[in-house]
Amino acid sequence: xxxxxxxxxxxxxxxxxxxxxxxxxxxxxxxxxxxxxxxxxxxxxxxxxxxxxxxxxxxxxxxxxxxxxxxxxxxxxxxxxxxxxxxxxxxxxxxxxxxxxxxxxxxxxxxxxxxxxxxxxxxxxxxxxxxxxxxxxxxxxxxxxxxxxxxxxxxxxxxxxxxxxxxxxxxxxxxxxxxxxxxxxxxxxxxxxxxxxxxxxxxxxxxxxxxxxxxxxxxxxxxxxxxxxxxxxxxxxxxxxxxxxxxxxxxxxxxxxxxxxxxxxxxxxxxxxxxxx
Amino acid sequence: xxxxxxxxxxxxxxxxxxxxxxxxxxxxxxxxxxxxxxxxxxxxxxxxxxxxxxxxxxxxxxxxxxxxxxxxxxxxxxxxxxxxxxxxxxxxxxxxxxxxxxxxxxxxxxxxxxxxxxxxxxxxxxxxxxxxxxxxxxxxxxxxxxxxxxxxxxxxxxxxxxxxxxxxxxxxxxxxxxxxxxxxxxxxxxxxxxxxxxxxxxxxxxxxxxxxxxxxxxxxxxxxxxxxxxxxxxxxxxxxxxxxxxxxxxxxxxxxxxxxxxxxxxxxxxxxxxxxxxxxxxxxxxxxxxxxxxxxxxxxxxxxxxxxxxxxxxxxxxxxxxxxxxxxxxxxxxxxxxxxxxxxxxxxxxxxxxxxxxxxxxxxxxxxxxxxxxxxxx
Numbered sequence: 034x035x036x037x038x039x040x041x042x043x044x045x046x047x048x049x050x051x052x053x054x055x056x057x058x059x060x061x062x063x064x065x066x067x068x069x070x071x072x073x074x075x076x077x078x079x080x081x082x083x084x085x086x087x088x089x090x091x092x093x094x095x096x097x098x099x100x101x102x103x104x105x106x107x108x109x110x111x112x113x114x115x116x117x118x119x120x121x122x123x124x125x126x127x128x129x130x131x132x133x134x135x136x137x138x139x140x141x142x143x144x145x146x147x148x149x150x151x152x153x154x155x156x157x158x159x160x161x162x163x164x165x166x167x168x169x170x171x172x173x174x175x176x177x178x179x180x181x182x183x184x185x186x187x188x189x190x191x192x193x194x195x196x197x198x199x200x201x202x203x204x205x206x207x208x209x210x211x212x213x214x215x216x217x218x219x220x221x222x223x224x225x226x227x228x229x230x231x232x233x234x235x236x237x238x239x240x241x242x243x244x245x246x247x248x249x250x251x252x253x254x255x256x257x258x259x260x261x262x263x264x265x266x267x268x269x270x271x272x273x274x275x276x277x278x279x280x281x282x283x284x285x286x287x288x289x290x291x292x293x294x295x296x297x298x299x300x301x302x303x304x305x306x307x308x309x310x
Numbered sequence: 311x312x313x314x315x316x317x318x319x320x321x322x323x324x325x326x327x328x329x330x331x332x333x334x335x336x337x338x339x340x341x342x343x344x345x346x347x348x349x350x351x352x353x354x355x356x357x358x359x360x361x362x363x364x365x366x367x368x369x370x371x372x373x374x375x376x377x378x379x380x381x382x383x384x385x386x387x388x389x390x391x392x393x394x395x396x397x398x399x400x401x402x403x404x405x406x407x408x409x410x411x412x413x414x415x416x417x418x419x420x421x422x423x424x425x426x427x428x429x430x431x432x433x434x435x436x437x438x439x440x441x442x443x444x445x446x447x448x449x450x451x452x453x454x455x456x457x458x459x460x461x462x463x464x465x466x467x468x469x470x471x472x473x474x475x476x477x478x479x480x481x482x483x484x485x486x487x488x489x490x491x492x493x494x495x496x497x498x499x500x501x502x503x504x505x506x507x508x509x510x511x512x513x514x515x516x517x518x519x520x521x522x523x524x525x526x527x528x529x530x531x532x533x534x535x536x537x538x539x540x541x542x543x544x545x546x547x548x549x550x551x552x553x554x555x556x557x558x559x560x561x562x563x564x565x566x567x568x569x570x571x572x573x574x575x576x577x578x579x580x581x582x583x584x585x586x587x588x589x590x591x592x593x594x595x596x597x598x599x600x601x602x603x604x605x606x607x608x609x610x611x612x613x614x615x616x617x618x619x620x621x622x623x624x625x626x627x628x629x630x631x632x633x634x635x636x637x638x639x640x641x642x643x644x645x646x647x648x649x650x651x652x653x654x655x656x657x658x659x660x661x662x663x664x665x666x667x668x669x670x671x672x673x674x675x676x677x678x679x680x681x682x683x684x685x686x687x688x
Contacts, residue, residue, distance in 0.1 A: 098418055098460050098462070098467065098470055098471060098474065099418065099470055099471060099473060099474025099477070100418055100419060100420070100474045100475075100478070209628075210627060210628055211384065211386075212384050212454075212627075214626075214627075215384075215626070215627035215628070215629075217453065217454065218453045218626065218627055218629070219627065221445035221446070221453045222445065222446065222448050222453070224445070225445045225446035225564055225565075226565075231560055231561065234561055235561065238629060238632060239629055242628045242629040242631065242632035242633075243628065245628065246631070246632075
């Protein structure tokens with residue numbers, strides 16, 4: 034099993050003395066989807082699993098199909114078809130918060146230390162291919178590069194046009210949901226309904242939830258009189274059958290918009306350009 | 311409208327009120343503190359700045375045998391916190407200890423039902439159809455997970471998956487020790503596709519001389535012909551009908567599930583049982599009014615041969631919060647449901663007991679109908 038233990042805490046503070054170059058936003062590689070070749074020997078499709086045990090966090094590379102931990106360094110197939118080897122490093126304490134989600138995986142505040150000299154050249158090449166960074170800052174992008182290389186965590190989540198329109202009219206954004214996974218979940222739920230009354234009801238539910246949550250969390254600096262009140266939305270959607278709940282009339286112009294044509298709008302993946310701004 | 315920044319809900323006062331009320335509700339319902347606490351943990355989740363869902367090996371109270379619990383994380387309004395060294399606390403008061411925390415990623419398979427006496431696993435759950443890509447049912451957390459588990463659709467891939475499970479067994483363990491292989495996966499879409507997949511799985515198991523019962527969690531296998539075919543060609547076989555809820559089904563669930571009416575479900579299970587299959591169902595407590603729950607349980611419980619997976623609704627996102635039944639904000643709602651099931655089941659000719667390892671978010675953890683609950687916890 035690959036169990037990478039964290040290193041001893043450093044004695045010096047982890048804040049750089051000179052400002053680092055701002056990382057470029059992660060950009061989707063056109064061919065980054067992993068090919069479906071499970072069981073095929075050679076380069077493995079892997080994914081990272083994290084586990085916290087006995088006050089230590091370990092990072093484990095597992096075969097994507099079998100779940101079997103892989104030897105390290107692992108031979109990998111990169112999304113662009115190249116193959117390479119990667120090696121995992123321990124992380125500083127601040128990286129090891131219990132919260133487990135895409136975001137901290139990709140924007141860990143403490144990057145691994147500089148690449149040791151024995152990192153194979155092909156691994157550096159893979160890193161540069163994915164992250165687009167070279168030179169001394171490559172180490173700082175090592176961790177995101179590993180993850181984006183091995184696990185398709187960061188596929189952009191696009192908001193369907195009808196949902197985006199309804200959110201905009203209500204004066205709220207889907208980023209009110211703190212976690213990318215929550216945004217993806219909401220979008221997937223809306224997207225799985227065909228255009229029509231049911232879809233409108235789901236759109237209205239997401240808008241209502243965003244307003245209600247943002248209001249309860251104190252995220253809004255002022256109230257918006259034109260936005261539908263969360264309370265009636267909640268009552269309607271929580272207690273009435275779906276086919277009679279149409280509180281989202283403001284989004285009625287979305288009726289009939291297909292997902293494909295609606296996939297124009299906003300990337301809410303949390304690691305894409307939107308978050309990098 | 312501007313957003314002031316990251317979520318900064320000050321939930322202290324709310325959570326303290328919730329804590330007091332749930333302890334009082336537990337006393338009023340004669341439920342142990344451990345059971346009430348675990349229901350509350352499932353209901354409220356963990357208060358962490360980020361996170362979707364975590365799987366814990368949790369001891370409650372500290373020092374008790376560890377159990378598997380999968381709960382929502384990133385719930386800033388929850389009174390439950392988990393420290394870096396694994397201490398579970400409610401409003402700062404330690405109540406348990408997590409000896410291990412995993413990201414609850416969708417994986418292709420995992421082992422369950424740890425047999426302490428024999429020192430081995432007795433069941434496995436596999437997700438051969440890329441479970442995390444399933445979307446459409448609001449209460450299900452899998453859509454929050456990174457879609458990285460592959461679609462397994464050949465015998466060779468199933469063998470590879472089982473080989474992976476084999477390597478996770480303790481030394482000397484065998485897959486032939488498994489009594490059950492559960493298939494919990496993305497909806498197969500059609501009855502034929504599901505039956506074909508089960509037939510292929512049985513062929514693979516036979517090739518490995520495994521006679522484990524196959525349990526399919528599904529709502530697309532519905533016909534008597536399919537039940538007979540499964541009994542004759544795939545058995546031993548059981549159906550966990552994914553009922554999930556009674557009301558607002560079209561709004562909350564994907565269409566391949568929502569188009570099965572709750573009224574048709576008791577007869578469906580009766581047909582499956584008549585064909586010789588084991589039967590049970592899944593139900594999420596937190597979406598329906600108590601009256602809907604009651605008629606549904608009265609109709610369904612007489613048709614099961616395995617205790618149903620009756621789960622606490624875990625709210626993973628504000629949208630889930632928004633669509634939960636209003637009464638489900640209080641623990642008493644869940645304790646009432648628990649008592650209701652115990653009462654109905656107790657009146658049946660062959661009452662069943664929950665098997666704690668089957669459900670990581672059950673209404674029952676340590677006790678059932680006032681009695682200690684036997685069986686594996688993970």
